[in-house]
Amino acid sequence: MHLSFDSFVLAAATADLSDAADPLVDEHADAVEFRMDLADSDPESALDAYDGGVPLIATNRASWEGGECDDGEDDRLAALERAAERDVVAAVDIELDSLLTPRGAAAADRVRESGASVVASVHDFEGTPAASELRRKLHRAATLGDVGKVAVTATDDRDALRLLEATDAATTWGDTVATMAMGEAGRHTRAVAPVYGSKIGYAPVRPADATAPGQYDLETLSRLVGDLERNPDT
Numbered sequence: 031m032h033l034s035f036d037s038f039v040l041a042a043a044t045a046d047l048s049d050a051a052d053p054l055v056d057e058h059a060d061a062v063e064f065r066m067d068l069a070d071s072d073p074e075s076a077l078d079a080y081d082g083g084v085p086l087i088a089t090n091r092a093s094w095e096g097g098e099c100d101d102g103e104d105d106r107l108a109a110l111e112r113a114a115e116r117d118v119v120a121a122v123d124i125e126l127d128s129l130l131t132p133r134g135a136a137a138a139d140r141v142r143e144s145g146a147s148v149v150a151s152v153h154d155f156e157g158t159p160a161a162s163e164l165r166r167k168l169h170r171a172a173t174l175g176d177v178g179k180v181a182v183t184a185t186d187d188r189d190a191l192r193l194l195e196a197t198d199a200a201t202t203w204g205d206t207v208a209t210m211a212m213g214e215a216g217r218h219t220r221a222v223a224p225v226y227g228s229k230i231g232y233a234p235v236r237p238a239d240a241t242a243p244g245q246y247d248l249e250t251l252s253r254l255v256g257d258l259e260r261n262p263d264t
């Protein structure tokens with residue numbers, strides 16, 4: 031399956047692929063992000079059993095990047111390479127710090143050879159970097175990935191605004207990026223960042239199953255993003 035990041039992709043984020051059968055996913059999601067690192071049972075068996083019609087983004091977030099995968103880098107990335115071999119997996123998320131290593135770069139090559147896209151991701155669970163640093167990270171991630179994703183933690187409105195500004199700048203100079211600010215102060219960026227060019231949003235099917243702080247549930251984010259969408263004809 032293929033996912034185009036030319037326009038906004040709303041991803042239902044989950045640790046449990048059976049969530050994909052929820053009618054809300056069919057109704058609102060363009061993709062399902064499978065957080066392999068958060069899965070209770072063997073994620074590769076879950077991938078084998080997946081028979082949904084919505085393409086998958088496979089993520090196996092390393093513990094050093096705020097996830098729960100403690101495997102060594104080789105095993106962690108090999109699981110993503112195997113995931114990408116499945117037709118339903120349209121994209122694979124690889125951390126920017128990993129893509130900067132030879133093993134991570136090789137994983138990206140394998141993923142692309144399998145026909146999947148690479149989402150290069152950077153997370154800051156402490157705060158929001160300065161504007162210049164944000165721009166640099168976004169550009170670096172968008173250069174190594176087919177989409178460059180930066181998730182930060184906002185503690186006030188100014189943090190959120192800096193992220194939106196960097197999103198707009200990156201999009202204006204032609205990078206394909208995805209941005210979101212985690213935490214309560216950043217919550218609105220999940221709805222607003224797509225207006226400034228962000229190409230992926232993440233939302234749990236049920237509010238209680240958030241995969242990051244400050245997420246809206248899928249139905250809510252779909253409505254908010256839809257309401258704010260610019261329609262050139264109106």
Ligand SMILES: O=C1C[C@@](O)(C(=O)O)C[C@@H](O)[C@@H]1O
Nearest residue numbers: 043089181210212232241242
């Ligand atoms: O990187 C991201 C973004 C995210 O952290 C968020 O803030 O929505 C949620 C994660 O599941 C996803 O992999």
